Amino acid sequence: MIYVLKTHLRKHTGEKPYSCSYCDYKCAVSSALKRHIVTHTGEKRFSCSYCDYKCAGQYVLRTHLRTHTGEKPYSCVHCDYRCSVSTSMKRHMLVHTGEKPFSCTHCNYKCSVYYVLKKHLRTHSGEKPFSCSWCSYKSAISTSLKRHLLTHSGEKRFACSYCEFKCSVSSTLKRHIRTRHPQSIN
Template sequence: THSGEKPYKCCECNYSCTQSGQLKRHTRVHTGEKPYKCSECSHSSRTSVQLKLHQRTHSGEKPYKCSECNYSSITSSAFKEHMRKHSGEKPFKCNECNYSFARSEHLKVHMRIHSGEKPYKCCECNYSSNTFGLLKEHMRTHTGEKPYKCSECKFTCSQSGHLGVHMRIHSGEKPHKCTECNYSCKTPGDLKVHMRTHSGEKPFICNECNYSCVSSSRLKVHMRTHSSEKPYKCSECNCSSKTLSAFKVHLRTHTGEKPFKCKECNFSSNASSSLKLHMRTHSGEKPFKCNECNYSCVTSSRLKVHMRTHSGEKPYKCNECSYTCARSSCLVIHKLTHTGLMPYKCSECNYRCAQLGNLRLHMRKHTGEKPYKCNECSYTCAQSSYLKTHKLTHTG
């Protein structure tokens, strides 16, 4: 033992040792022999020490106790690993990057990031992963299993991490904070996307045009402008949308919900963007100006449509006849002459119409809403055209 000589050598591998008893125990790795049997269950072990540790699972004995918390363990090795949580010690270091770990098996898993090794393979598809835990989560995409349940609502999910993020909806917790501004969010992924608003980085690039953006989800939505894909479909009518946010706004046309309310008048809307535009009727702001004439308007889309009066462009074409027009809304209305469809229904009476705008105007008959006010007298009305006609009484 002092000379360092190891005369006992394994004939199956490169293992060598100083004592014959050690070699005897080692050879059981190759033979599979487990002579030490548990009297409580069918477990067997290669060594008496391993059997002694196993028997503590029956007796409940945990002789290694932490002085910092109430943790206790069966083995000294598990106890040693636990103590690193208190000391912060991470002795297992990656030689490829700056990562270090408290446990050797965590380093082993981490090294697969560098090697690209993914030993855990799905038997249903060609998915593979570097940890068994990730494979187990993936398998739930095939089985549909969602074992993690929210205690506050009906939400269920396949991953514990997803449940943790979801719970922040109820708690309002936003632990990830921007160092550049007062923005905070629920997930590190959201923070990463937000930081690009400061750096100007737009790594997601469209291969059809020169569009670029800060997140893969935004690029996915943008790509629908090329494919015309509209995955969000309404169960009440034949409307479909490219984005979830637009779909939510559309659903409010059926429910009548208008959560966005004007502080200046009794106007309310089913979309925040509509409220923003409405506020310009109070401020008089018309930031979008035509460089061909004196026309100005409250939205860039209206200016774009207006410019077609100068160019004569009519990009919207009917596939049933030769009709063309400058506005998509005009084409939608025109197509109803072929189908006769009137998708917008009044929840108060039997009125139906082809346009959402007409339904909104009609609903004011029931609500009594008159959002248009004369600045010369106390006159109010439900439609902008009525106000325009009324103002002529003041001008003579």
């Protein structure tokens, strides 16, 4: 009981008696210091009981476990959307509010999700971080690389319904139909 009171009083006094030996971080509670030290040591002491996933924090493990259990404790009040992570719910709520907090510094593009802005910024920078390990192909978008990789695998999932033509990319099939079977286009 005395420990709890001492810890509580530190919120008011600002006292931070626990110090990190790796950096200048200080805190009022020993458990906070233990959590912080993991950022330096990389220790992953929490393990998933379903797979070989390991992590540093109990909260992170609890969130990971939901991928196995299917638990979705967060529900949208406006629609039937449910999710397992609170940050996903915050992002989803932007659909209802129409808010687009992420803005491009080069043009007037705005979006509601940060990683979408990051992808957009590549149109200005020309950055293509996704590269094929078989040839010199590079792309700004990971899905484009995945589609490109099908050309190397030989897998031809898309078949023409007017002839024997098959290909690995849907846009190639559309171009084939447009040029070889123009009469079929309404």
